[in-house]
Amino acid sequence: MRTPSRRQLLASIGSTTAALSVAGCLDDTETPTGGSTTGSDSTTDTTTADPSTGTATETVDRGFRSWIPEPAALDSETATLYDADLAALWAHRDSLPRNAFENFAGTLATAEGPTLVGATRWEESVRLYGDQLLLVRTSLSESELAAALGPTRFSATGEYDGVTLYERSDATATTTEGGAGPGTADRRRETVAAVDGVLVRGFGPGGRDRVETVLDRRAGDGEGLIASSDTVPALYDRTSGSDMRVLDPPLASDAPPALREASRFLYAWELSPSETTFSVAAAYGDGVDRTAGELADAIASVTPDRYGGFEGTTEGEVTVTTGTVPTDSFDPFGGSTDSGSQPTAPQVSFDFEYDADAGTVTIAHAGGEAARADLLTVDVEGRPTPTQFTDEYDELTAGDGITVDVSGVEQGSVLHIVWTSPDGDAAQVIVEFGLP
Known part of the structure; x- marks a missing residue:
């Protein structure tokens, strides 16, 4: 068996996003409006957790996060969810490594598509990676968002459930590097809906279906990813105040058992000017007994040396390991150093x-x-x-x-x-x- 590498944790995050780049320019002349700088939870979040069980005890209402469907609704078995308070990342941009905010933007706010709204108008985002779906909550009205779509090669193509849909297709390069395949133009296809101040963006040939599935969830149809069980709300509750989360990131086959045996887990970061708190919350099913110390040791074994101070706690079925990393070296999507x-x-x-x-x-x-x-x-x-x-x-x-x-x-x-x-x-x- 291969020895776990200290690159594993960040590589598992970076590998899912390293192909993404910032498209367009970032507006750095204004202060973000309407966004929270104290964590990525919506103000409508009413979830609490029973400390004896670590599970949610109230109905989940996480604003636009509740629009994210279960992967099965998108014909997927699993998916990695990125959840970010973009306004908080913007507020700490001067404390981050050079170009780090641009790296965050390319992953969490624009993905494969162009920049539609300036960074100062971003508030929060959720991205379902692997299903090519991105939701960005902004401080703009629907009419302002509609105006923003006009100059960027989008055309209105109809409505779904009363919401206008816009589509884009870049008719440039037709093949991918390495030979046959669907081609760049096909993969750059995009469908966008602008509703309730949120940009709903679906990429690729199935982009329209993805956007329509999100609009169905907004209307109350089907199950949402976060509220589909008690486990995910409990993980969110144990990492409240975080500025960025990654739910169910992919794992290497030789990842430590304390990670592989978790039924659900997430990584979370809470920024401050000098030090960022890093947490890993894991839920274990029946028959799996992993201590807080085992999870802390596992995380320490797969994180770069700049992460440290790991300590673990357990409440009910949720175990959390918390450590720190200097904010001036926090850039999980890479590329910020000289x-x-x-x-x-x-x-x-x-x-x-x-x-x-x-x-x-x-x-x-x-x-x-x-x-x-x-x-x-x-x-x-x-x-x-x-x-x-x-x-x-x-x-x-x-x-x-x-x-x-x-x-x-x-x-x-x-x-x-x-x-x-x-x-x-x-x-x-x-x-x-x-x-x-």
Whole structure:
């Protein structure tokens, strides 16, 4: 069994988002309006938790967060949820590493699409990664949001449940790097709804269906992700006041048992000018007995050295480990440090061979520099594949390759090869391949 790496935790976050970049310019001339700077929970949140059980005891009402559907409503089994208080991140931008706020914006506020609203108008966001769905609550009215969509290649294409839908398709590049696939233009398709001051953005060929599913949830149809069980509200309650959360991030196959055996868990960060509090909340099902100390040790083993001071507590079925990281080095999406002082991704080419009958993709090092296998992660839409380069190699050189099972993966999904820096400070997609 491979030894857990201190890069694992941040790499698992970075690998799901490293392909994203900030599109457009950030408006830095105003102060955000309407956003909370004390945590990402909506003011309409009425959830409390019973300290004896760690589970929610009241009806959940989390404003626009309640619009996020269960993954099953989007034909998915699982999904990673990013939840951010964008106004709080903006307020602390000068305490963060250089370019860190831009990295946050690219992941949490714009995703694959263009910047539609200036950063000073962002309040909160939730992003369901793997299902290409993003909701951003703003300080703008519906008419102001509609006006913002006009200059950005969006066209009104109809209504759904009384809400106008807008669509965009960039008719530029038609193929992905590495060969056949759905092409960049297809993946940049986007449907947007602007309702109650919230931008609902669905990406890719199924973007319209995703937006309509969110609008169904807004109308009260179906189950919401956060309120679908007592577990997620309890995890939220134990991390109240956080400025950013990541619910159910993907895990490496050799992650410590205290993480792998959790039925649900989330990472959370609460910023202050000098020090950021980092928490991991985990819920364990029946028959799983993990102590707070075991979770604290597990988190310490997979976080970079700049994270420290881990302590654990347990209330009912929810166990929380809390530590700290200097705010001036907090940038889980990487890329904020000077390139001259950090290792850079290897210059390497990969070939991809898709076998439709077998449902596999063979990935081979096709030339360039040698690459450490333990710094590379293969994922499909942010989810690490069962087969990784480390299963076969310590170092990749020309001709080395692996075959990855992609049977059952949705058409149009994108496979990434993500390089993570040795210290876990940065993650970068070095190549991607669109699955036919």
